Structure formats: structure tokens, C-alpha cells
Amino acid sequence: MRNVTDLLAANLHEVFGNRDAATRRAAVERLYTEDVVFTDPEGATTGRDALADKAAALLADAPADFDFTEDGRRYAGPHTGALAWAFGPPGRPAVRGIDVITVRDGRIAALTTMFTA
Numbered sequence: 001m002r003n004v005t006d007l008l009a010a011n012l013h014e015v016f017g018n019r020d021a022a023t024r025r026a027a028v029e030r031l032y033t034e035d036v037v038f039t040d041p042e043g044a045t046t047g048r049d050a051l052a053d054k055a056a057a058l059l060a061d062a063p064a065d066f067d068f069t070e071d072g073r074r075y076a077g078p079h080t081g082a083l084a085w086a087f088g089p090p091g092r093p094a095v096r097g098i099d100v101i102t103v104r105d106g107r108i109a110a111l112t113t114m115f116t117a
Contacts, residue, residue, distance in 0.1 A: 004076035007031060007101060007108055008083040016055050017068035028052045033109045040113040051111070065089045071096055079103050 014027035038051045072084040082100045086093035102110040
């Protein structure tokens with residue numbers, strides 16, 4: 001079982017920042033509950049497949065030099081956590097945001113992504 005801070009990092013780097021479809025899918029199976037709810041400005045989706053599709057689409061549409069980086073400290077409580085991130089070419093983020101997770105039984109059960117204004 002991973003702790004909240006480990007899950008925050010794994011969500012960012014092993015799933016949304018991972019361009020390899022096979023290892024990304026393995027991470028999705030390992031990190032999220034079957035009924036994970038992912039909410040972003042486009043709406044909410046439910047399930048591992050929907051979350052995996054969102055990550056794949058995001059990376060497919062992004063230029064090859066775009067990467068996710070942590071943009072501050074990880075904040076964690078017993079079952080929730082938050083992590084600010086930046087996405088773009090090294091040193092020149094095109095977008096910044098924050099992920100908030102809720103953990104159940106050692107896996108991410110809910111993920112909310114917000115963008116900074």
C-alpha cells in the first residue's frame with residue numbers, strides 16, 4: 001500500500017506524465033480503485049478505463065517536449081492530498097494546476113484536477 005504523498009507523485013509521473021501506453025496502463029491498474037472518479041474542467045468520468053483514456057488523450061495532443069513537473073510541495077492528510085504541477089517544455093510551463101486526491105484502501109478513489117487562473 002502506498003501513502004498519500006507517494007500516490008500524488010505516482011499519479012502525476014507514472015500516469016499523466018507517462019507516454020508509454022503499456023506502463024501507464026499498468027500504473028492505472030495499480031494506483032486507482034476500479035470506480036475512480038476523475039474530475040477536471042471538462043467534467044467527470046468514472047472508472048479506470050475512462051481515466052486511462054483521459055491521460056492518453058492529453059499526452060497524444062501535447063507536443064513531445066511537454067513534461068509534467070511538481071510545482072511545489074505535496075500536501076497530505078490521512079486520506080487526502082494535493083500536489084501543484086506545471087506542464088510544458090522544460091522551464092517554460094504552458095499551464096499550471098493542482099491535483100487533489102482522495103484515497104481509499106491504499107488507492108486513489110477520486111482525483112480532481114484544477115487549473116490556475
